[in-house]
Amino acid sequence: MSLQGFLFPEARQFNMVLSTHPNPSAPVLTHFSLAGKTALVTGGTRGIGLEVARGLVEAGCSGVAITYANTDSIEADRIALSISESIAGTPKIIAYKCNVKSKEAVVETVERAARELGGKLDIVVANAGIADHIAAIDYPEDKFREMIDVNFHGVFWTAQAAAKVMESQWKAADAKSGEGRGSIIITASVSAILVNIPQRQAAYNASKAAVVHLAKSLAVEWTEFARVNCVSPGFIATDMLSVHPEQWRKQWFQMIPGGRLCEAAELKGSYVFLASDASSYMTGSNMVIDGGYTLP
Numbered sequence: 001m002s003l004q005g006f007l008f009p010e011a012r013q014f015n016m017v018l019s020t021h022p023n024p025s026a027p028v029l030t031h032f033s034l035a036g037k038t039a040l041v042t043g044g045t046r047g048i049g050l051e052v053a054r055g056l057v058e059a060g061c062s063g064v065a066i067t068y069a070n071t072d073s074i075e076a077d078r079i080a081l082s083i084s085e086s087i088a089g090t091p092k093i094i095a096y097k098c099n100v101k102s103k104e105a106v107v108e109t110v111e112r113a114a115r116e117l118g119g120k121l122d123i124v125v126a127n128a129g130i131a132d133h134i135a136a137i138d139y140p141e142d143k144f145r146e147m148i149d150v151n152f153h154g155v156f157w158t159a160q161a162a163a164k165v166m167e168s169q170w171k172a173a174d175a176k177s178g179e180g181r182g183s184i185i186i187t188a189s190v191s192a193i194l195v196n197i198p199q200r201q202a203a204y205n206a207s208k209a210a211v212v213h214l215a216k217s218l219a220v221e222w223t224e225f226a227r228v229n230c231v232s233p234g235f236i237a238t239d240m241l242s243v244h245p246e247q248w249r250k251q252w253f254q255m256i257p258g259g260r261l262c263e264a265a266e267l268k269g270s271y272v273f274l275a276s277d278a279s280s281y282m283t284g285s286n287m288v289i290d291g292g293y294t295l296p
């Protein structure tokens with residue numbers, strides 16, 4: 001028995017192979033094309049998720065589902081329409097209300113999006129998240145559980161629902177053709193790899209470290225039909241950061257070699273890269289995009 005067969009009996013059984021690039025020697029910009037692909041982005045009506053959704057359609061997706069939890073439904077539909085109308089060919093953008101804490105709601109939404117976007121789902125971005133700043137010694141149980149429920153369990157329910165759709169697409173297609181294989185991208189954080197100061201956010205930090213290792217684990221288990229990677233942003237100018245005292249922001253600026261916050265739209269290229277064939281040999285990775293914050 002080979003070493004791989006010994007360690008991964010299932011790999012031997014199913015001849016587990018990472019999706020191959022359809023045409024590696026084609027001109028490089030074609031590697032980034034998402035033409036004809038469909039996607040779902042959780043937390044897609046504002047902040048990073050909204051810019052990611054925009055990037056995916058700009059790169060060619062024919063349909064993108066954006067999910068939300070507390071955004072007003074009429075506003076969510078308006079946002080979906082405005083993305084669609086801003087792109088040539090008016091791709092299909094649909095907004096779905098879905099609290100990622102509920103496995104049932106996530107499964108229903110992912111399956112519905114796959115049906116309504118033309119019968120398939122190629123890219124799923126588990127991006128929805130919350131932040132809180134509470135000293136660990138005083139952390140109330142309900143708030144700690146809420147953080148893990150949204151940032152960790154919510155990511156797992158989303159990735160698991162995506163994997164089920166992608167696995168069945170892959171099985172339905174000729175397994176060797178690469179068709180039906182998907183890309184799952186998780187928004188983690190630099191807080192997965194360091195402890196931010198001066199804010200106290202042990203629950204947030206732990207939830208983000210957990211999703212990075214979860215992504216690595218899923219990448220190994222799901223190699224045949226889905227690549228799984230993380231993006232770990234540093235300080236991004238979204239509502240999540242707007243609540244902090246000016247004093248904290250000044251301290252952060254001194255700690256970021258780049259000396260500034262990042263616009264959410266500056267991240268969309270990294271998600272397109274991970275969603276596309278440009279990253280065909282990348283799985284289980286964590287792309288840190290932080291203006292150098294984690295370096296010193």
Ligand SMILES: NC(=O)c1ccc[n+]([C@@H]2O[C@H](COP(=O)([O-])OP(=O)(O)OC[C@H]3O[C@@H](n4cnc5c(N)ncnc54)[C@H](OP(=O)(O)O)[C@@H]3O)[C@@H](O)[C@H]2O)c1
Pocket residue numbers: 042043044045046047048049067068069070071098099100101127128129130131150154187188189190232233234235236237238239240241
């Ligand atoms: N901003 C940063 O500096 C930064 C840095 C590193 C990582 N991140 C991560 O990036 C992701 C997006 O953050 P952001 O900065 O764009 O924050 P944001 O502007 O506050 O957006 C958060 C998004 O998550 C959604 N959401 C929150 N709770 C949810 C739930 N229970 N179910 C479903 N959706 C839920 C929100 O939907 P509603 O608006 O409908 O409630 C919203 O779309 C998060 O995972 C965050 O931890 C952010």
